Amino acid sequence: MSGVDASPEMLEQAKKRIQNKAVLKLHDLxxxxxxxxxxxxxxxxxxxxxxxLDELEPVFKEFNRVLKPQGSLLFSIQHPVIDFIYRPSDDYYRVEVISWDWNGFTAEPVKVHTYRRPLQDYTEALYNSGFFVERLTEPKPTEKFKEQAPESYANSLKNPAFMVIKAFKHMGLCS
Ligand SMILES: C[S@@+](CC[C@H](N)C(=O)[O-])C[C@H]1O[C@@H](n2cnc3c(N)ncnc32)[C@H](O)[C@@H]1O
Structure with a gap:
């Protein structure tokens, strides 16, 4: 098993959790x-x-390249619709940088910047990179999350936070 992330701090966190079960490498996707x-x-x-990531296709194409012929890609994203609800825009189809305060690890919030894009940018980039979408789900929070964060749980039951996409490799259509 191998893992990459562009942040040394996040790699340290991952190392603590998985010990020696994977080779972890500092890498910008x-x-x-x-x-x-x-x-x-x-x-x-x-x-x-x-x-x-500002561009999806180069990364999906690399994922496709390193996969075996029967290989799969499984990834989650911040739900494009919730991005649009919380950071209203006059153009759903425009790719925009949006900023968030994240206080998951630190007392002081940290600004994070993500790209809001229409859902079809993901599915089209997958197709152009040699993948067929097999499943697309909008998971609801777990019971464990309810115990830990009841207010967020109630909110996340009605507002989609994440999207999970599973795709498999197809042959010959990679542009
Ligand atoms: C929301 S965190 C998710 C971390 C972890 N994958 C998880 O699920 O707990 C987003 C992660 O994306 C990483 N990231 C952002 N841009 C990246 C890039 N260009 N290349 C590699 N990793 C990147 C960040 O360093 C950060 O660890």
Whole structure:
């Protein structure tokens, strides 16, 4: 198993959680995964990263390249609709940078910047990168989350926070 992230601090967090179960590497996904051979992996999993990237296709194409022919891609994103609800815009179809205060790890909130884009930008980029979408889900919060954060739980039951997409590799249509 291998994992990448562009943040040394996040890699440290990951190391604490998974110990030696995976090789972790500092890497910016806007650069090619040159250290991984073609057709090496059964699964590429990406949790809440793709909406931080200005361009999707180069990254999806790299994911496709490193997957075996029967391989799958599983990734989650901040739900495009909730981005649109919380940060209203006059143009759903325009790709825009939106800023959020994140206080998950620190006492003082940290500004994070993500890209809001229409949902079809993800599905079209997947198709152009050699993937067919197999499933697209909008998960609701778990019972465990209810115990930990009852208010957020109630809100997340009615407002989609995340979207999860599973896609599999198709042959020959990669543009
Ligand atoms: C919301 S956090 C998700 C972290 C982790 N994947 C998880 O699910 O807990 C977003 C992550 O995307 C990483 N990230 C943002 N832009 C990146 C890039 N260009 N290349 C690699 N990682 C990036 C950040 O460093 C951060 O760790």
């Amino acid at each position: 806007r650069e090619p995964l040159n250290f991984i051979e073609d057709g090496s992996f059964d699964l590429v999993a990406s949790s809440l990263v793709m909406h931080y």
